[in-house]
Amino acid sequence: MSITSALVLFSVIWFMTFLIVLPIRVRTQGDLGDIVPGTHASAPEHHHLKAKAWITTGVSVVLWAIIGGIILSGWISVDDIDLLNLRPPQE
Template sequence: MGVTSGLVLYAVIWFMTFLIVIPIRIQTQGDRGEIVPGTHAGAPEQHYLKQKAVITTIAAAVIWGIIATIILGGWISVNDFDWLDRLPDPE
């Protein structure tokens, strides 16, 4: 895995993790009972976005480390997913 591949893998993992972390501990205007006129009751009142970005960065780094170790260790390769036998045999 090259540097670019590693960065792309980290970015994909980061965004997937961020989408999972976003709804955790969200407080909507409807939950707090203070709905601003012209907004939806489901609009976030407190979103803690900075804390969620930090948590996402740490979690994504751990997940990326595990996946990078598996890929670089050779435990799983592209040939393991070649179910139609189109790739040449590894030597």
């Protein structure tokens, strides 16, 4: 795996993890009862974005190491996930 592939893999894992972590523990204006005129009641008031970014980074590093190890070890290859049998078998 090249450095570019490793960075792309980490970026994909980071953003997927961030989208999962983002809605956790969000306090909305409706929850607090302080709705600013012209906004939705579901608009976030306390989002804790910095903490969520750090949590996402930590989880992503662990997942990236596991997935990168699996890819580099050859335990799972492209031939294993070729569901349409487009590649000829290698001997």
